[in-house]
Amino acid sequence: MGIKKSRAEQMVCKLYSNIALILLVVAVLAGCSSSKENSPATVTPGKEVAEQTTNIATMAPAGETSNKFDPPVEVTMVNLAYGAIAFGPNEDMNNNRWNTYIKDHYGISVKSLWDAPGDQLEQKTNLMIATGNLPDIFLATPKQFVQLNNAGLIEDLTDVYEKYAPQNIKDIMSQAGQEVTDAATVKGRLMALPWTGSVKESVPVVWIREDWMKKLNLTGPKTMDDLLAIAKAFTTGDPDGNSKPDTNGLPIDKDFTLINAFLNGYHAYKDIWIKDSSGKLVYSSVQPELKTALAKLQEMYKAGEIDQEFGVKDTSKVTESIGSNKLGIFLGSMGGGNTLAALTPDVKWNSYPIPSIDGSQTLLQHPLNINYGFWVVKKGIQHPEVLYKLADAWFKLFYENKDEDIYVKYNSDQKTAFFLQAPVQVYKPYKNMETSIHLAPILESGKTATDEELSKLTPEERLNYGFIQKYMAGDQSFWKYASRSGIGGAGDIVSQYVQNNQFKPDQFVGAPTPTMVQKGAILQKMEDQMITKIITGAPIDQFDQFVAEWNKLGGEQMTQEVNDWYNNN
Template sequence: MSKRIVSMVALVLILALAVSLSGCGSKGENTPKEGTASPKAGETTKPAGEKPADVPDKYDPPIEMSTVTFNYSYPKFDKGDDINNNPWSRYMLETYGIKVNTLWDTSTDYDQKVNLMIASGNIPDFFAVSPTQFKQLYDAGLIEDLTDSYNQYASEGIKSIMKDAGAEVMESATLNGKLMAIPWTGEAQVGVPVLWIRQDWFDALKLSAPKSMNDVLEIAKAFTTQDPDGNKKDDTFGLAMDKDFNLMTGFLNGYHAYKDIWVEDGAGGLAFSGLQPEMKEALAILQDMFKNKQIDPEFGVKDTTKVNESIGSNKLGMIFGNIELANTMQKITPNTSWLPFPVPSIDAEPALMQHPLNVYGLYWVVKKGTKNPEAIYKMLQAWVDLYYDNTSEEIYAKYNAIQGTGYWMNAPIKIYKTFSDVEVYRQIKPLLESKDRENADLSKLTPAARSAYKQILEYEKGNMEFRGRNGKTGLNGSASVIDSYVANNQYKPEAFTTLPTPAMLLKTPNLLKMQYQMISKIILGAPLDEFDKFVEQYKKLGGDEITAEVNEWYKNK
């Protein structure tokens, strides 16, 4: 499945304000993806759950469910269609007897308009809300308890998606023991760090796959000192780093250090990851790498765009990126491939990949007193059927996307499969491993998997247009790395899954600024005791207060 091609300003603003809800609040990562489809009822590749006897297959007479929605700034309607008359609205009415009445849709000010609705007390039957709005609605007694309806009416397929997202996701929607919303599950776990190594340099120096972080250091040294590009100049560096340290996360995880999350402290509480001794150890190694020019000496003035320019200029040989980097590198370095590897560990304990709460910033709520709250599970099932599990190209074109029109935006309710990209890899892996690739039966593949398979075969015939596709979902692509993380349970989720505490809102910006200044100083050569000074100052300037609030929540969640 291709990565989402648009971003949504409103959601960015929401996420900047609040991260998540769990015991009393919530959090999230990601944008709707285009490129994966699914079938009508009865045509899914995965069975729906059993239907309770008291709910009809189709409501007769039809019921009406009101909602509001946001959209994106590219086409989503055919001529004559509108927000209440389109393939999705017609499908809901014809298949389930649900008339979806969308009161309004917007592409710019969704959060503000929802705030106005909540203030008025006049809300639709179901809609998506931010973590802060979720808490407001709950406190005001305006939303339904979904505990029983979810247990009774959600299909096993829907429950499986929730389970794959991580136990903390449903926990974040559960307030005082009651499930008060359906999380809009995200893809945080598929976006965790992957180690990418430039293949031509790797091959030229006859290097071996890194099995430990020490191997990573040796590769960085070789790329810096052994003229991997063969130009007889001392102009290459081992590891990419940016001034905002966005590219540092994978490196830290290899040392069991974590960037800006809350982790279990081993004593029944939570602690901020930036204060832990593993962080100091990792910074000491980065300092040594910088001293030996294994990191670009100018990293301190380069954002990720500038880093990409350095990669395109053939100056850098390794980067901790994500599953999508194969496609990025196809554009930046079109004449060479990059090899993806799991982030190795510094010791015998596997490296764990950190990620935020796997929620796409929003929660689906149902208005208190709505006559048929269970109808949302039918609409959710339609989304899974038509967006994910479909094997028909015709259905894909009708409900998802064709010729630049994003029909999928009209689905009244959405959740994301956390590992949909990995599922594409899993579907085509047996076919890629078979001896008769050209005559493989593709009928059981989803359109996304079918397209990926065909593109990889084209790449193997020499079509470099699909180098990125092969690097992502080919046999040794980045999806296979994520699949290994899943198999080995190599994940470290954010442990603090509620709204920011009062002290956090007030003091975190300055504390993080102070932390990043310390990191920069140490990498550039300052004494390591700068870390200890930072820890002391962090605690005095609000860190202890924040930690107390975090652990008060953790104790009572």
């Protein structure tokens, strides 16, 4: 059958592209980790994720885990105002379709006391905490979470989680990473539900221009040496054909946000805390692996393979270089095809895993996988399990639903983002990767999807399938969808990362230590200056001088404080 684009499908792409705009910035995590043996159980992401994501249940109004309250119970909340149109005619934060659904199917009456935009939510919540007049459930920053726990104002959710949290929420927590559970746990007791994020599936892949590869007769990189050879060829081989030495191999910006993936290929990590061979936490930027990687970057800079003016260019300037055909390599997320398609609309880029310098597995660094903070429950409420029922309602309507009418009613009708009405939200860590997994059997068959096969997809997945079909029929404007979710797309690479557990999370998830607060900014400035100087030609031994000064000026004390936190928790 042909692909008919429905009402839901017409707007899904726009809706999901805007989700990033409403996600709040990950906060510096508060002191709240715990011993793992007392934490709610999680699994290492790998085969389990693929198994979980290939058997997603169809949307049901109220599953067996809902245990509808009769008579309904009332729960008070305060809300985040996203700055987008979330309510239809005659709707408001206490009279809307999500609240009606939740009351009808879960027996929970949600009463919102107030809402505030993201830039005001923390301040208003602080004032609320100061008065002691807390709602039953609310969103807390990491710092507020620590304050609330220390004051004994929030509910211990350990037993509630084990007894009442539905499997879909436990799966999200498992996939988000053990460190996310640890962040919500204090001395072995789970004290909150983290607002999980998607930073794990956003770790980089290597994007390389296909036309330049073909012109220079190059093949995709399997090792770091292969990637270095491509970078050199793109610098010296005149890939743009203008007979001028005006192209570079490796993208780099003044803040070094684009080179983490390159460093990771050398088993070096920047600005995170990692475990050394003895199990002690150490700061990644003072480890010898970084010195090795910087020596290579210095060599590439001297050879012209790195923009000689990178020190004054931010990421937006680097992307301008891509758009002006001066760069043919980009280190970006699985969704990087969207950016590249906009910058070079007539060019196809191929994606590859981040290679390793020595053949051992590359681990991709990432911060804690949360958005904003934690959902907490006021101590002493009669039914703390309400938190998990509200999260279950979100999961069923936003993620599991396959019905287009339900999608339009509860998620978006193209004009209104109804999903923002949901009282409690958590994000699937691998939602976009799952799209690739779900489409793969259909695309690999080489046949047009049947009605039955399409019915098993979500509206967004059906939309992606239709777009990929158009690309396969010859429409280059739909390449960006195939670049992520098509056969051989970046989604397959992230799936490989997940299967191999190729992640390197920041191991320090505590509140900023006293030395971090006092000297962190100075030490960071020293680090960035050192990196810039070495790349541009300073003696490589300046790295060792930096390490000595870093330790002397506060780094040694900061390391002790981090390990005291780790040992205490």
